[in-house]
Every structure is written in structure tokens, then in C-alpha cells.
Amino acid sequence: MTPFKRSLILVAVLGTVLAVYAGWHLHGGPAGHADHAGHAALSLDDGRKWATDAELRQGMTRIQALVAAPGDPGRTAEAIHGEVAALVANCRLEPRADTVLHALIGELLAGAEAMARPETATAGLAGVRAALARYPVYFDHPGWRPDTP
Numbered sequence: 001m002t003p004f005k006r007s008l009i010l011v012a013v014l015g016t017v018l019a020v021y022a023g024w025h026l027h028g029g030p031a032g033h034a035d036h037a038g039h040a041a042l043s044l045d046d047g048r049k050w051a052t053d054a055e056l057r058q059g060m061t062r063i064q065a066l067v068a069a070p071g072d073p074g075r076t077a078e079a080i081h082g083e084v085a086a087l088v089a090n091c092r093l094e095p096r097a098d099t100v101l102h103a104l105i106g107e108l109l110a111g112a113e114a115m116a117r118p119e120t121a122t123a124g125l126a127g128v129r130a131a132l133a134r135y136p137v138y139f140d141h142p143g144w145r146p147d148t149p
Contacts, residue, residue, distance in 0.1 A: 042103050042138055043096075049140040050097035055090040057141050059083050060132070063108065067128050073121035080112040080128060100138050107131035 044050070063083050070076040084105055093101055108131045114124025136144045 042100055042134065044138060045096065049136075050093070050100060050138055052139050052141050053092055056087060056093070056101070056139070057144075059087040059090075060135055060139075060141065061144075063128070064132055067125060067132065070115075070125055073115040073118070073125065077112040077115040077124070080108060080115070084108055084112070097139075104131050104135055104138070107134075 063080055066076050066079050066083070087101075087105065091098060091101065108128055111124045111127030111129075111131060114120040114127060116124070133146065135141070136146070
């Protein structure tokens with residue numbers, strides 16, 4: 001895949017992520033959630049892990065499978081972008097859990113973007129794996145098995 005085509009796909013995925021997220025804020029997001037400063041903070045739900053739904057569990061499991069045996073980094077990065085877009089489009093978490101998830105999603109996207117470039121592919125894969133390692137710290141995902149590359 002050419003770098004131009006990869007860039008177009010990235011723009012489309014990020015546009016979808018932003019459109020869905022902005023739509024949530026405009027159509028039903030509580031007023032207190034408009035403070036975006038907390039998006040980078042990972043936190044628990046009063047000391048407990050956040051609940052997950054089937055869509056989140058399935059999407060994160062698919063991302064984990066992609067990085068368990070990545071193959072071509074560019075294709076893996078594209079697949080991660082697609083899975084993230086699906087996660088965002090199907091997100092039904094309560095607002096505080098959504099904030100934590102979006103922080104992890106940012107890490108996944110940053111890692112995938114780095115994977116798409118040959119000179120940073122290895123570091124990008126490590127970034128995606130680090131985000132996946134943090135996921136079960138904050139989210140209750142029955143049956144999640146740590147990635148052991």
C-alpha cells in the first residue's frame with residue numbers, strides 16, 4: 001500500500017472517530033463531560049474496574065490478536081485503525097468509563113500510526129502492546145489473557 005493511500009485511510013478513520021465522538025458530545029453527552037482535560041487521565045471507578053460490553057471486549061480481543069502475530073506492520077496498523085473506528089462507533093460506555101477508554105484509544109492509535117512507518121514500526125508495536133497491557137488494569141474483561149509476545 002502506498003504512503004498516500006495509507007494516509008487517506010488514516011484520515012478517514014480519524015475523521016470517523018472524531019465525528020462519532022463529537023456527535024456523542026452534541027447529542028446526549030452530559031454537560032460535565034464537556035471538560036476535555038480529563039481525557040488523558042486513566043482512573044478506576046471508585047477503586048473498581050470499569051464494566052465492559054460485548055462490543056468492547058470483542059474489539060479489544062481482535063486488536064490483541066492482531067499484535068500477537070503482527071506480520072506486516074503496515075497492514076496490522078490499518079487493521080488496528082479499523083478496529084478502533086468500530087470501537088468508537090459502537091461505544092456505549094458510561095461517560096467516565098468512556099473517558100478512560102478514549103485515553104487508551106489514543107495510545108492505540110499513536111502506536112498504530114508509528115507501526116505504519118518502517119523506521120518506527122517496532123516502537124509502534126511496543127506502544128500498542130503497552131496500551132493493551134493497561135486495558136485490563138482499568139476495564140473488567142472476563143477471560144482477558146495478557147499478551148505475552
